[in-house]
Amino acid sequence: MRRLRVRSPRGAAEWSAAGVVGLAGLLLLVRMTAAALTGLRAAWPAVLVVVLCAAVVVAWRLGRAAARRQRDRQRQADLRITLAEFDAMDDRRFEYALRDLLVRDGWPARRVGGGGDQAADVIGDHLQRGRIVIQAKHTRVGGKVGSSVMYAVKGTARPVHKAEHAVVVTNGAFTRDATVWGDRHGIHWIDRERLRRWAESGAALHELLGLPARSRPVRFKRAA
Incomplete structure (x- = not known):
């Protein structure tokens, strides 16, 4: 043409x-x-x-x-959650409840629990207090969390999740070895009584754990 x-x-x-x-x-x-x-x-x-x-x-x-x-x-x-309400939850609802409590306390948080979570069920990022990783252990009343959970959290909190703070939370209790090992190696723990103070009485998590605020915003690293 x-x-x-x-x-x-x-x-x-x-x-x-x-x-x-x-x-x-x-x-x-x-x-x-x-x-x-x-x-x-x-x-x-x-x-x-x-x-x-x-x-x-x-x-x-x-x-x-x-x-x-x-x-x-x-x-x-x-937001207030009673111990009885926690006891009635399943693992998944327990993780979402802990996420909501973190958000209440000023930590933009997300639930990441599930298969292959590498000892992290909830991750929160705070501009002044850094990144926190929570491992949730929902158990029957009277159940106890042992030291092996502390070992797993210690091995992944910073290397894998780039977190400055690691916490294991249960609606039950911890063995003495678990709390002693956690205190020695910087793994915070929230047992039934501390959970009541955090969720039911309204105390902020950073107050319970004594996490200081920084004068400059924290720059977060991407997790591997």
Whole structure:
């Protein structure tokens, strides 16, 4: 297929014809613009009503979203969980509950528990207090968590998860060897009594554990 090529006008006659066509096009554009402006002036009350209605709808939706966020923040700040409620949970719900408590205390947190979690069920990142890893151990009332859990958390908290703080939380108890080993090696532990103070009485986790705040924000490293 041959390509069409537009050539420049040649001679006075062609230039005059091109000028007439250009002028006609310009006049048509001016008339169309004038007609559009005339129509807009005639319809401006309706346009204004539509714009105002749209603005009201947008403001209403933004207001609802802001109110919902405020309710969520207030509900989170008022979060209290009793030991009886913990005892009735399964492992998964227990992990989500610990995540919610971290969020309540100002730690943006996420549940990561599951297969291959490498001894971390919840991870929270705080700009002043660093990264915390929680290993959740939900057990029957009277059940005890042994030292092997402490060993596993110690082996992955910093090397794998890049965490500065590691905590094992249970609704039961710990063996004496587990608490002694944890204290010696910097693995915090929350037993049933401490869990009650944290979740039911409303004490912040960093207060229970004595985690200091830094003057400069912490820069987090990506976990392997």
